[in-house]
Amino acid sequence: MTEATRRIPVRTAYRTCPLCEATCGLEITVDADDQIVRIRGDQDDVFSKGFICPKGSTLKQLHEDPDRLRRPLVKRDGVHVEVSWDEAWQVVRDGLAGVIDAHGRSALAVYMGNPGAHNLASMTFNRAVNLALGSFNRFSASTVDQMPKHVAGGFMFGTGITIPVPDIDYTDYLLMFGANPHASNGSLCTAPDFPGRMRGIQERGGKIVVVDPRRTKTADASDEWLPIIPGTDVVFVAALINELFATGAADVGAHVRSHVVGVDELKSAVAPFTPEVAAELCGIDAATCRRIAAELAAAPTAAVYGRIGVNTVEFGTATAWLIDALNTVTGNLDKRGGAMFTLPAAGPVTSVGGKPGGSGFKIGKGHTRVRQYPEVFGEYPVAALGEEILTPGEGQIRALISLAGNPVLSTPNSEQLDKALDDLDFMVSVDIYLNETSRHADVVLPPPSQLQRDHYDISLLRLAVRNVANYSPAVLPMEDGQWDEWEILAKLAGILQILDTSVSVGDIDDLAVAEMLGGLVKNSSSNIFGRDVDEILRQLEVEGLRGPTRILDIMLQTGPYGAAYGSNPSGVSVRALLDAPHGIDFGALEPRIPEILRTPSAKVELCPPLFAENLSKVLARVKKNSDDKLLLVGRRHLKSNNSWMHNMKVLTKGSLSCTLQVHPDDAVRLGLSHGSPARVTSRVGSLVAPVEVTDAIRAGVVSLPHGWGHNVRGTKLSVAAEKPGVNSNILTDDERIDELSGNAVLNAIPVTVQSA
Ligand SMILES: Nc1nc2c(c(=O)[nH]1)N[C@H]1C(S)=C(S)[C@@H](COP(=O)(O)OP(=O)(O)OC[C@H]3O[C@@H](n4cnc5c(=O)[nH]c(N)nc54)[C@H](O)[C@@H]3O)O[C@H]1N2
Ligand SMILES: Nc1nc2c(c(=O)[nH]1)N[C@H]1C(S)=C(S)[C@@H](COP(=O)(O)OP(=O)(O)OC[C@H]3O[C@@H](n4cnc5c(=O)[nH]c(N)nc54)[C@H](O)[C@@H]3O)O[C@H]1N2
Ligand code: SF4
Numbered sequence: 001m002t003e004a005t006r007r008i009p010v011r012t013a014y015r016t017c018p019l020c021e022a023t024c025g026l027e028i029t030v031d032a033d034d035q036i037v038r039i040r041g042d043q044d045d046v047f048s049k050g051f052i053c054p055k056g057s058t059l060k061q062l063h064e065d066p067d068r069l070r071r072p073l074v075k076r077d078g079v080h081v082e083v084s085w086d087e088a089w090q091v092v093r094d095g096l097a098g099v100i101d102a103h104g105r106s107a108l109a110v111y112m113g114n115p116g117a118h119n120l121a122s123m124t125f126n127r128a129v130n131l132a133l134g135s136f137n138r139f140s141a142s143t144v145d146q147m148p149k150h151v152a153g154g155f156m157f158g159t160g161i162t163i164p165v166p167d168i169d170y171t172d173y174l175l176m177f178g179a180n181p182h183a184s185n186g187s188l189c190t191a192p193d194f195p196g197r198m199r200g201i202q203e204r205g206g207k208i209v210v211v212d213p214r215r216t217k218t219a220d221a222s223d224e225w226l227p228i229i230p231g232t233d234v235v236f237v238a239a240l241i242n243e244l245f246a247t248g249a250a251d252v253g254a255h256v257r258s259h260v261v262g263v264d265e266l267k268s269a270v271a272p273f274t275p276e277v278a279a280e281l282c283g284i285d286a287a288t289c290r291r292i293a294a295e296l297a298a299a300p301t302a303a304v305y306g307r308i309g310v311n312t313v314e315f316g317t318a319t320a321w322l323i324d325a326l327n328t329v330t331g332n333l334d335k336r337g338g339a340m341f342t343l344p345a346a347g348p349v350t351s352v353g354g355k356p357g358g359s360g361f362k363i364g365k366g367h368t369r370v371r372q373y374p375e376v377f378g379e380y381p382v383a384a385l386g387e388e389i390l391t392p393g394e395g396q397i398r399a400l401i402s403l404a405g406n407p408v409l410s411t412p413n414s415e416q417l418d419k420a421l422d423d424l425d426f427m428v429s430v431d432i433y434l435n436e437t438s439r440h441a442d443v444v445l446p447p448p449s450q451l452q453r454d455h456y457d458i459s460l461l462r463l464a465v466r467n468v469a470n471y472s473p474a475v476l477p478m479e480d481g482q483w484d485e486w487e488i489l490a491k492l493a494g495i496l497q498i499l500d501t502s503v504s505v506g507d508i509d510d511l512a513v514a515e516m517l518g519g520l521v522k523n524s525s526s527n528i529f530g531r532d533v534d535e536i537l538r539q540l541e542v543e544g545l546r547g548p549t550r551i552l553d554i555m556l557q558t559g560p561y562g563a564a565y566g567s568n569p570s571g572v573s574v575r576a577l578l579d580a581p582h583g584i585d586f587g588a589l590e591p592r593i594p595e596i597l598r599t600p601s602a603k604v605e606l607c608p609p610l611f612a613e614n615l616s617k618v619l620a621r622v623k624k625n626s627d628d629k630l631l632l633v634g635r636r637h638l639k640s641n642n643s644w645m646h647n648m649k650v651l652t653k654g655s656l657s658c659t660l661q662v663h664p665d666d667a668v669r670l671g672l673s674h675g676s677p678a679r680v681t682s683r684v685g686s687l688v689a690p691v692e693v694t695d696a697i698r699a700g701v702v703s704l705p706h707g708w709g710h711n712v713r714g715t716k717l718s719v720a721a722e723k724p725g726v727n728s729n730i731l732t733d734d735e736r737i738d739e740l741s742g743n744a745v746l747n748a749i750p751v752t753v754q755s756a
């Protein structure tokens with residue numbers, strides 16, 4: 001008899017999975033001792049309808065993992081030991097005060113990792129930490145990820161978060177660049193059961209084309225695979241647009257015509273990119289390029305979508321821009337079945353009313369010290385973090401606060417960053433594991449497990465293919481003495497601010513709420529404009545809300561479907577969502593232009609001059625690759641999640657997935673055989689990985705997944721250490737970034753490969 005069958009479930013909880021962007025609803029049964037009995041897909045979830053991947057049910061194993069930290073750790077004589085929270089906070093205060101006394105606040109930095117985007121506490125309280133820092137040294141996983149999309153959206157539509165999503169449930173034609181939703185379950189396109197939704201396109205008689213140097217599962221499930229040379233998509237997309245202009249097929253459509261400017265400028269900008277030029281550089285012949293352009297033009301509706309494989313490259317922003325320009329000139333911007341904008345229940349600013357037009361998107365509010373990289377979307381490129389720590393001089397970073405991040409495995413030239421973290425005077429990690437990054441921290445502050453906190457996907461539901469809201473209260477109670485993640489963040493912010501441990505978490509929470517409500521009652525487009533703040537605070541008190549859930553309630557109530565604290569009794573609030581445990585569906589995406597636009601012109605800027613200028617450099621920089629080098633790309637596996645779920649035995653059992661994929665022709669030429677070790681060397685580093693010979697990759701390209709390399713001392717990851725894999729970011733180059741966004745270049749890395 002298994003353990004699960006012995007346990008008797010006494011209650012069922014519904015909870016959105018926080019592990020990836022798909023936001024699947026989970027049905028979780030719990031026994032009388034608050035032990036998880038079973039986790040499966042929630043059939044009644046309004047969005048995911050029962051879909052679940054192999055990771056979803058491992059929230060149980062994650063919660064029960066003996067390696068997951070329960071108490072704060074402090075490093076003493078090089079070894080981490082458990083201490084009380086009071087002791088930990090004192091060490092935090094003293095460490096920060098020491099660095100500030102010696103070097104000033106410009107020596108402080110923060111790094112925010114990916115799980116923060118899936119976490120209600122981080123979404124509402126990371127801001128307090130950032131503000132209290134008193135330095136501009138903010139870094140995050142966004143610059144190894146989607147920053148190009150923020151910049152493209154910012155200049156084209158007016159805010160960094162105005163990012164269109166492919167309307168996959170209604171489209172007739174999906175053209176995907178550098179995305180593998182069969183492994184990732186989709187990204188910047190929140191769509192639980194992405195594979196099922198792809199099948200839906202085909203069942204409706206539509207077509208899916210995948211552009212990827214690897215023949216992924218997604219490519220296999222599609223109608224056509226175009227094995228492009230890595231790093232060249234910018235040329236191919238420009239050529240598609242050029243071809244549409246050349247054949248007279250380019251047309252933004254009557255529905256947005258009066259709201260789009262820059263069509264002629266776009267036409268000139270892409271003029272050098274003929275299908276013949278694309279064929280030479282991208283490895284996709286001119287006839288195919290012309291045919292795809294014609295298919296896009298002819299399809300009743302079409303959506304073009306690009307993700308990691310085209311975001312983390314040298315021309316990531318230009319590619320992201322051109323993809324949405326392509327959506328526009330095929331008449332598919334803001335049209336059902338095309339590229340559309342979500343109207344989320346909770347934020348951002350474009351969802352709480354207001355007119356088109358605004359101050360627009362700007363970059364360069366500050367510059368990094370060493371290489372003068374401009375600030376983008378409130379932060380600096382994480383590729384520069386290592387050099388900012390290691391390079392002496394005024395403003396050198398001496399202390400780091402790492403919030404839910406593992407940059408040692410996830411950012412470029414990670415051996416350099418590993419050294420840099422060793423060199424710091426003080427480091428704090430807020431993390432559930434002692435891993436490759438947090439092992440450097442003087443203090444590690446562990447939040448409770450994913451099942452012990454309230455959840456709402458603020459950021460991912462802003463990018464969903466339907467307008468959906470879903471709130472889940474914590475499934476399991478906290479243990480005695482545990483600190484919730486928002487309390488940790490608020491306390492950290494308070495200590496940063498006044499360098500005193502007596503600061504009260506409740507005061508910081510109250511301050512944040514007062515500031516938020518104060519702004520809303522003065523905003524004439526808000527649904528609580530002119531209302532009395534105290535009256536609303538009293539309502540919140542009656543509901544017994546505090547922390548992130550109180551802030552969420554304000555966002556929901558003042559959002560587009562909001563209850564507005566009594567003015568719209570049938571509207572949405574935390575209470576309303578508690579009464580709807582499977583979520584509320586507000587329907588399919590609806591057109592939002594011009595209301596959503598916040599550019600100074602109040603128009604869609606189809607050809608921002610900065611982007612056109614960047615595009616003009618492409619042909620000089622994107623060269624044919626020399627024959628002695630191979631191009632390294634990354635990949636994801638369904639049962640892995642960036643760097644941090646390799647301690648779950650249920651996910652890592654079976655053959656090791658951290659292999660170097662090599663095409664059979666390259667294997668023969670280089671004398672490599674399946675399973676044998678190969679040495680891979682780039683400008684910055686070298687490693688040895690086992691070879692996987694496969695024809696599911698373009699010749700001349702090799703692939704390693706990221707997030708591995710768990711064989712370092714001083715961590716507590718007993719399962720992951722058994723199958724450590726290698727860290728692919730030893731090979732990626734911190735000196736190569738997309739100059740418009742500061743995004744790291746993680747794909748199309750020139751490497752040499754030899755038998756080891
Ligand atoms: N070569 C290459 N590198 C890549 C990529 C690639 O495609 N190729 N992808 C990039 C992308 S898209 C991303 S998003 C980044 C990710 O980069 P990071 O965000 O730096 O790394 P993660 O692996 O997500 O690690 C998250 C950390 O948060 C901890 N954690 C998990 N849940 C919680 C929580 O609820 N609270 C707290 N406080 N901590 C938590 C984990 O233990 C882990 O230490 O990696 C990037 N790196
Ligand atoms: N199972 C699982 N799911 C995840 C994650 C995970 O680690 N594991 N991570 C989550 C995160 S943080 C993110 S950001 C998303 C990312 O979600 P996706 O963007 O779907 O990421 P990948 O699955 O890495 O797919 C990227 C694809 O780009 C291809 N590629 C590489 N270089 C190029 C290029 O130059 N041109 C083109 N056209 N293609 C290229 C790669 O071969 C790969 O197939 O996934 C999320 N979901
Ligand atoms: S697809 Fe993503 S959200 Fe859904 S169960 Fe898997 S990890 Fe969780």
Ligand SMILES: [Mo]
Pocket residue numbers: 114145
């Ligand atoms: Mo990511």
